[in-house]
Amino acid sequence: LKFWFKSRFLFSGSASAAEDWWLRTCASEEWNRRSGFDAGHLRHRMHLQSCNTKKLTTRQMSDFLHTSVTYYGARSFAADRSAPVTSQATAPSSSPVVGETGSVSGDKFARDKDLLADLCKRRFFYRQAFDIYGGVAGFYTYGPPGSAVKNNIIKQWRSHFVIEESLLEIEDTCIMQHDVLKASGHVDRFNDFMVKDVSDESRFFRADKLLEDVMEQKLKETVTEEERVEYESVRNQADSYSREEISDIFKKYKIVSPETGNPLSDPYEFNLMFPTPIGPGGYLQGYLRPETAQGIFLNYKFCLEQNGNRLPFGVAQIGRAFRNEIAPRAGLTRQREFTQAEIEYFVNPKDKAHPKFGSVADLVITLWPSPQQLAAQGTVQMRVGDAVAQGVINNQTLGYYVTRTFLFLTSSGVDKKFLRFRQHLPTEMAHYACDCWDAEIFSSYGWLETVGIADRSCFDLTAHANASGTDLQYKEKLDQPIEKELLTVTKASGIAFMKAFKKDGKMMRQWVESLEETELEKLQSSLRKGPSEVEVDGRKFTILPELLVCERTKQKVSVNAYTPGVIEPSFGIDRLFVSIMEHVFYARPKDDSGDDKQTRGVLSFAPSVAPYKCTILPLDQRISRSDKYDELVTKFRSELAALGMSYTIDESGATVGRRYSRNDELGVPFAVTFDFTTLEDSTVTLRERDSMAQVRLPLSSVANLVRDFCLGETTWESVVAGK
Amino acid sequence: LKFWFKSRFLFSGSASAAEDWWLRTCASEEWNRRSGFDAGHLRHRMHLQSCNTKKLTTRQMSDFLHTSVTYYGARSFAADRSAPVTSQATAPSSSPVVGETGSVSGDKFARDKDLLADLCKRRFFYRQAFDIYGGVAGFYTYGPPGSAVKNNIIKQWRSHFVIEESLLEIEDTCIMQHDVLKASGHVDRFNDFMVKDVSDESRFFRADKLLEDVMEQKLKETVTEEERVEYESVRNQADSYSREEISDIFKKYKIVSPETGNPLSDPYEFNLMFPTPIGPGGYLQGYLRPETAQGIFLNYKFCLEQNGNRLPFGVAQIGRAFRNEIAPRAGLTRQREFTQAEIEYFVNPKDKAHPKFGSVADLVITLWPSPQQLAAQGTVQMRVGDAVAQGVINNQTLGYYVTRTFLFLTSSGVDKKFLRFRQHLPTEMAHYACDCWDAEIFSSYGWLETVGIADRSCFDLTAHANASGTDLQYKEKLDQPIEKELLTVTKASGIAFMKAFKKDGKMMRQWVESLEETELEKLQSSLRKGPSEVEVDGRKFTILPELLVCERTKQKVSVNAYTPGVIEPSFGIDRLFVSIMEHVFYARPKDDSGDDKQTRGVLSFAPSVAPYKCTILPLDQRISRSDKYDELVTKFRSELAALGMSYTIDESGATVGRRYSRNDELGVPFAVTFDFTTLEDSTVTLRERDSMAQVRLPLSSVANLVRDFCLGETTWESVVAGK
16 A cells, blocks of 8 residues: 555665665666555566576575565465456465365455446446546546445544544645645656557557556467466566666567557656646646645644644544546556545654553454565464564554554454455665555455555655755653763853954854854854854854864753654555455345345445445335324434434335345345334334344334444344343 | 535526626626625626616616615625725624624624634644645645544534435545536636736736725725725725726726736636646546536436435535635635535425425524615514515525524534525526525624525536436326327328338338437428438438428326426535634633733534543643553543544643643533542542533543533533532
């Protein structure tokens, strides 16, 4: 997710030549893709290139060969957004099905994909935007149930993070000015490669996708084993080439414009931000934000004030982000406009302990640490406390948010069998980053990064402090003053200032003695070149070199200034929506009544996530036309509304069974049926979606019962058992 | 609001010449301003122009003179965003202070403005966006308490409208394609006038604003009475001139570029939508949506399906909208990026009764109907049932939403003394619209349109149906088939078709017999001119005039097709935020302790709207450092979080009194103080914000009590009385 949403910085750090090359490779790959990291890609590519062009140690060579083999074994489970899960691979050790005998198999997602897609369109969970105008790729509209589910996910996120973690939530703008996104690196490096048909510029292609298509095409023809390996290898690393490499490959395979056969332009970089002018004339360039995180960094200083100038604290933002994809084609998981929920948790970089870590330390979760990935081993089940103690996870705050993310995802409907936390390889991370974990969820899209949890160090604040000229350092008041060696003006020099400037002497002495170390150093070096002019209190004064004499003295200081580090959990809400939909969907076996003409799909949402909490069904029109029903249902509806429980009413003439099925498709957990008995004694039947079991209850108790379900304060079992 | 947010269409209808002129005048004004309608402007301008240039009946003349006088009387209460409320006017009959003896006066808003602005910045309710980079006009960031209040307003809106009215909520995109906004009229008519410095194009001005400034300047000089009237009149109608008029006026007063003195360009139209290219190359033009309503019209068809193909039903959308203001300068009330909540309620245009109207009919609200405005009379207090029965409000659905809006606004914190519903003048409305009411709220900005509730007829759906070629008619299945006179092909003519086209005869007969009435009429009129070529099943056929013979027959039809009408309540959430802030703010008198160095502001939010529901205060650090406190507070926090109650903790060393004041500023309704007694018996004091009264309670009961307050299930009085 990190890469998909942000990939803000990847520079090569100081390292050996081989590492340098590796880092450089990864950096360009990441900036060119941001496509959900596929560890296999990188490692396989390492292998190929190292064998061909690089001199590496035997150990490195062996590792690369090893991971290359692993890659082909693991491919079908790699987070590859373009290729659906194929059957070419044997199940690798990281497969979600291993060790889960008798449980739902991961195959089900690919198998159910069309059924679910049909349901989503038919019941308007979502559909392509501007549909009546023909639609535009990469834009989607959430319909009533989809919008309700998405809102419920966001509501739960807010409760789980903002309220429970006492985060400061802000709301920044979607349009951001150029300077901000220049400083963040997006203006220069948020690019994909593109090629154009030289004779018809309206035909353009994302270079890596076109290359993949061409290789797929070649693979369908009769090929030798050698060619097969070559084409597959090119296809698999299509999105990781540098500009020069992809240019060479296009030439090598003589790739032309698909339909016209015309030559193509050289691949060039296309910035993925949507530009828009602010105000008339285009004098102020704006962009739609590519992530919500930047708005938080811009307001760190003001949020710190609200937090009583104390660290650590977290700031959250939920909102739209925008990415002008060249040619998006992966449904909701790759939209041009999508919803993020991001947290920036600011910490003392030397103390990343989290006060509430103890409360989660005993939880056991599925981790895929980078050493295991590099050694071609599978995931491990680990107690989070142990993971942090053993250094698998870098620090408590990171570990805390990994665990809180696990709890949030599983409580929202993600099946924990299909959830893993994959650590970024050292090569995937920016040089300043300490550690990064992606929450990957398995679905018909493969393993999909849905949350990134990164320790980004102090990079972002430093970038904005430099670009904006604003001091974003944290001034920690020390309980005990500490001794520090400081550059100061000698007492004699201070007196010399006083004498030299006569009536302004006192002011000038105060001025020079109040200069901070860095300013004093600047003045020193300037005076080495001769007399310097300075401005004090709005007037100019010339200082002679001999006047300034400094010394290094030990002083007690009570303030420690530093730029905070930041831990960033970043959620892709639409990807989570997709994952939840796939995880909670199942097809109910057809019954014998013959009433079923189509598969009866069920969305088994948690009550808190379900789009509507119950549905109201009069048995038939004899009921729905009675005055007593009107009276009862009006009262019941206002009870539900007062509790904030959304509901639907189905007064159509269809059989009750068919109406139950319709509401199962929407994932409504309960149906409240009004029948003839209801008109007599005001009792109703309450039917639960998954068990299809029913109980008879006084109508007056139902609204509160539904609310209690949604808050998790009661269960169906206890209702069936008569509480 | 209608005008500010949308002003989608204003065409001249069929009317007398004078009406035509009036309509034309209003139309251009509205399209040039969208600035919050100021009735006085229009009417005064009518007067001026009619006296000078038009021949009108004596009656019209008299009316205009009358309204012109009214205008100057009412000016200080007109919704004029640029001019603050001035003291120049005598209180008109629509003044909020009249008839409210002893109550809060409307002056308080202007008086408190600076205090509140200081509080908002200091406590980060909101501030200019990109502040550390210097800020950009028209963009604001909501900080933690502001964002929480805004979210609570939206939450309450969703509960009040989406859930209680069973609306279908959707989530469409912010970026919309050109075709959609071309059809809606925004591409062609969503403009303001601009002028540029001819020698320095980076100096540009909104023409009407520059004109206002120039007139203000002239008014400050020594002027004759005649000049004063002239300058004031030009200033007051600056934003309502046509392009030709404003161009002439700029020439007349020889207006030049303010700082350089250079000549200015002729005024020209600047489109207020933010353009952005979709995908590379700019082959698909996009814009940021200027309103959320269009997304609803685009998805009307799919929502109707979800509603079981039944009318009436409503669709809602909450989200950002964007407007590229030339030079915004009215704070949160005129942002380049703002939040709307809109409803489109689709009805049978011939039956606008609302099933729940009876439940609101007895409510009495403040209306300012258009006849009262035109007759220079004030607002009236009316029972909504009477208003609809007497035709003051056009229909039940409109009346229902006016009332629901009243209930929503007052429950969110708007003081009903400063709330009125102003009907649009006949001249303000588009020709297709039936009726429109603005909820105007009085604040330091004057009367500010915050909600528009319009009966827009079937205009929008028709526009999109035509532009997209999609059938958006509603097919009403009739219980009883009705007889309708229809134009049909005679049987003999059908047979003639069959014979004439030989082997294609059957197909051609079927084709001609299946033509709808309008198509048949088209074909008839085409054949009157001679043989016509038609395309059937992809092939072309020539039809001779004598072949087609039609007749009018009575037929029984069981489907009645029509385009639904739409009632549109449209809320400006940021304007509502501003209004609530001003209405709930008050300055507490300084006490004698001398502890007060600054005015102690209080935000008296309703508990449901308050940013945090309570604050936790340890008496001092002896408490906050104790283990018992830790234990108690940890448990209390998790209780609050489980109930979704947001809270703050203030463990700073400030006195309890000062910490109470800090939380009063944030509008936190309750403070929970932990003292030495707490450590012994786990009781705490609960202090209420407005009364400052305290009660001692077991800590274990507090979380539920706070929740009950927020749900309105208990009151402070009953707690003080020991329940």
